[in-house]
Amino acid sequence: MIKAMKNKSLELLTSQEVRVVIGYEKGTKCSTRPSFFFLPEDIERMVFDEECKNNLAVYLTKENIKNYGRLAIIANDKTLQSIVKLISENQIREDNLFVLTPGSEDGQVIVLNSIEEIKSFVNKSIPSQKEPDSVDELVARIRKMSREERWKYWQDEFARCIRCYACRAACPLCYCTRCTVESSQPQWVPVASHVLGNMEWHIIRAMHMSGRCTDCGACAEACPVNINLQALTRVVRESIQDEFNLTTEEYLEGNNVLSSFKPNDNETFIR
Ligand code: SF4
Ligand code: SF4
Incomplete structure (x- = not known):
């Protein structure tokens, strides 16, 4: 080879x-x-x-x-x-x-x-x-949790985040030249690593990846404190595929459901 x-x-x-x-x-x-x-x-x-x-x-x-x-x-x-x-x-x-x-x-x-x-x-x-890997088990475990258990699980995980942004740097789809979390005027997200700011950063990140993440796992691989971010984005991805009735092929071929709209969509706020 x-x-x-x-x-x-x-x-x-x-x-x-x-x-x-x-x-x-x-x-x-x-x-x-x-x-x-x-x-x-x-x-x-x-x-x-x-x-x-x-x-x-x-x-x-x-x-x-x-x-x-x-x-x-x-x-x-x-x-x-x-x-x-x-x-x-x-x-x-x-x-x-x-x-x-x-x-x-x-x-x-x-x-x-x-x-x-x-x-x-x-x-x-x-x-x-595709072979089964440990992220499959974690995703299956998360899917069985109640909403409260999930919130607690991710709060505990993100409390360990040191905000090094290695996950962002490793992600091919995180390509903005300036990230919201680094804006200082106004400052949307506190820069220090603590539970509130960490949650905000990870929720922003997960939303931006929704419908776009290709499940490559580079973010989780890059994390120095072993937070399995791939599990989070995969659960979001699976929910999107279920909600919007998309096959994996349709999902991968650019149906970015949270960043596109149709003129006849019911929700008027997006027009
Ligand atoms: S798994 Fe998704 S969020 Fe993580 S690096 Fe790959 S594309 Fe980015
Ligand atoms: S790589 Fe890990 S520690 Fe660094 S910002 Fe991302 S989740 Fe936090």
Whole structure:
């Protein structure tokens, strides 16, 4: 796999079809970390294995990365779903992007060049790749709680939040250049880490992710105090799918129910 991924990346850089490849290299310990490959000789450092879990789509909305123009990105299944959302929200241009992802055959690399190609690949391949993980158990437990128990559960969890915003930085869909929680004039949310301000921050975040979160888990992975934010956004996502009768495919393909409206909607306040 890595050989094919390196060959394709090398080909794109050598032919100058792209100016940078976003991928992974070995970290200082045993794990892997995101890396940027600008020159053909840089490709030597590239790795790609089951440890490559970071959602690299988070870099695609950064201004300094956009300035490179055409680029390639190595995408696991979570990254693919984020890219679909980012294109459908007009945050990135599909004609600037080469998406490299593992195919179903051993050592195969698939190159995807458009949102249609990515969506079709995601719909065909991802359901079979999905494996149960610990977030499933937590979501099932939360769903069985009463409203009061849920409120208590999240209050206790968010009391541990140190407001480092690593979850925000890791999320590909949290791309505002200025976040409400950092506004000081007026200051909507207290900056210090305490229960009230933490609740406000997390409720704002959950609302902004409603109907948009792709369930990649990068936020939970990034949290230094192990708050499972993916469970929160997944419960919200499942509720939205139930309430609006959306299949997973419809949800992923840009039906952002809390950020769109139809002229004939009953609620007049949104017009
Ligand atoms: S799981 Fe977390 S990081 Fe991933 S899209 Fe949802 S909120 Fe963002
Ligand atoms: S990463 Fe964890 S500790 Fe940091 S702001 Fe997010 S929830 Fe709080």
